[in-house]
Amino acid sequence: MNRAAAGEKVVTDVALRVTSPLSWLALGVAAAAALGLYAPVVAGMAAEWSEFPSLSHGFAIPLISAYLLWHRRRLLAEAPVEGSIAGLPLIILALGMLVLGSLSGEPFVARLSLPLALLGTVLFLGGTRVARHAWVPIAYLVFMIPLPYVTLSALTYRSQLFDAELTATALGWLGVPVLRDGVMLHLPNITLEVAADCSSVPAIAALLALGGAYAQMQPRPTWIRVALTLSAAPLGLLSNIVRLIVTSLSAYYLGPVALNNVIHKFNGTTVFLATVVLLVVLDALLTRSWKRAAS
């Protein structure tokens, strides 16, 4: 055995020795303590997930995150638990955010600190190699955090105006006489309002989470994963515009009865399903072009 091989054996032996069940137990204890500390924060989020339909995807996020962690179990089991001091400032930063956010009644700040605390804990106790495999499932938890209402409200109103303008333009192309006044669409037989509920902005986190989960489901090149994750939100906006155009056309040709249809009443579900279909199509196109380039 030469010197390099001997050194490699020593490193492997040390890694195997350190990656003992006790190390994983320590990580489990720290994660459980973090969740205990954050119990009121999680309870506050859960209350909002159940109160607002546009946030109900929050319940699924920890489960998907757990699945992503489970999916990497082999890589995690092989990674040496060696700890990294780089995790300590992350834990301190997260705790500072938790205290600031909780005492001042800014739940977004407190909530945002939860993934940071978990990542810091994994890095501090598990080390960089464990964190390398665990950071995606931990970062995925960000999607469960409701956006601050001030930001969401401003984005929603801009989206309403944008949606109304695009819908009016499309209706004009389709030969439907329409007069747009802000978020109001005056058709000859009915006036429609592109209300806040009609906007896809409140569901943007859900759509991004959907794109992120879809991208992680199968082995793919990183650039396709990133493209799929980032495409979910614009595809969701596109689906919503199509839904508004279909609803307006139905209202023009069929009257107010059209507003009671499934597409309009279950707008969130309609947009979600349409976005899934568009993601699958985009995935097929990207994968085909990647395979063509590879061959």
Next chain:
Amino acid sequence: MRIGWRLGVTLILFAAGAIVLRMAPPVKSAVSPVSLYAVPLTLGTWAGAEGVPEEILPQDPNEKISVRRTYRNGNHLAWVSVALFVGQDDDARRASINKIYPQRGASLIEPVSFAAPLDGSATGPITLPAVIVHQDSRRLLVAYWHQIGNRVYGNEYRFRLALMRDVVFVRRADALLVRIATPAGPAAQVADDLAVVAGLAPSIHAAISQEFGK
């Protein structure tokens, strides 16, 4: 560093966080709700009367107390609401951004650029948020600001940051929301409408700051 030692450090940090959260002193209010009525009925050449229609300036269920007045100055008309919000370490007790101006049935809410010399001409004008609300045939100009003591905030994020700082370090959690509304004319007349609000705003600010500027 051994794993046990690292775990110990982590648990101590978590415990310290929990203790800080548990031991924080309660928040206090620096403004007495009763003193809100010190806002004078006459402001310069403006004469006021009690009351503001709900459809002009909606009342926020989170406000502790508010003074709502209708002011007239010749042909000019303005509605004013000064509302006190307390206990804002609970975000559910803050001024709702959906209740600042009427939104129901509004076809368009148009932001307009507005700066008012709140502290008199000695200091520069302060940029305040203002919107023109289009509701059917009616147009309404609404300008507003948040105030903590003497400090005026026109930007929602800056206000929240200041409130956060006050709640954490001083444990003070009260703030005022001041709103001024006036009927708005056609687009060409916006400057005149803004001048009406700009004429009234310094008097209201002076009256409030004299009473609450602590």
